């Protein structure tokens with residue numbers, strides 16, 4: 001897979017012709033007929049290398065779309081499909097770091113060439129993908145992938161081992177795995193987002209899981225959570241500045257008789273009293 005591309009255009013015919021050209025050229029292609037839907041796709045899947053978007057679309061135009069896109073994806077490559085753009089929209093597009101233009105109607109050859117250049121440009125400006133998690137870990141991850149490739153259930157095992165190795169599964173790791181296993185990034189992303197065990201954000205050395213299920217809730221789990229948040233100065237789903245602790249919540253650990261329950265790494269702390277909650281932290285350095 002040469003890269004993952006999202007094409008956004010309100011004309012179905014443009015989307016279809018992009019798929020026809022880019023898929024056989026080795027790209028994973030997703031499409032959207034509106035900017036709103038495209039933002040949703042991008043929110044669910046951080047693994048895209050390139051967005052090709054029309055400038056004129058009903059609802060939200062290409063410029064507005066790029067502004068919103070840049071808030072969350074500052075380094076993604078964007079190619080703009082244009083008819084007759086105004087000077088003003090060209091200026092805005094340049095400010096939003098559009099890497100190239102595709103004048104409508106465009107030939108298949110021009111589309112393929114533009115996509116290739118835009119993805120190359122992204123790689124150059126970001127450096128090799130392995131920089132996101134270090135060349136040594138990238139090499140080890142490749143070894144893991146090669147050792148498991150083709151075996152039943154290999155994806156889950158690769159993801160599990162990748163998380164053990166790197167600590168979490170950011171988009172760069174997912175792309176690396178997708179290329180190694182020759183699978184679409186969207187499939188990898190789907191599995192990573194489905195299982196709560198996998199994390200796309202960095203985690204702390206120690207992972208605190210507080211149960212907010214009914215039995216724990218009625219026994220002051222909320223107060224325990226408030227104490228932990230206050231002490232660690234983080235919210236649920238965040239990591240402390242020193243990367244020592246992550247704070248997560250779960251819905252019932254199946255140990256309701258021991259409520260309220262806090263699990264740190266593999267250790268279960270039962271019948272936790274809010275006043276003693278902070279003492280638990282002292283056990284982990």
Ligand code: FES
Nearest residue numbers: 211213216253255
């Ligand atoms: S509700 Fe917390 S363990 Fe069941």
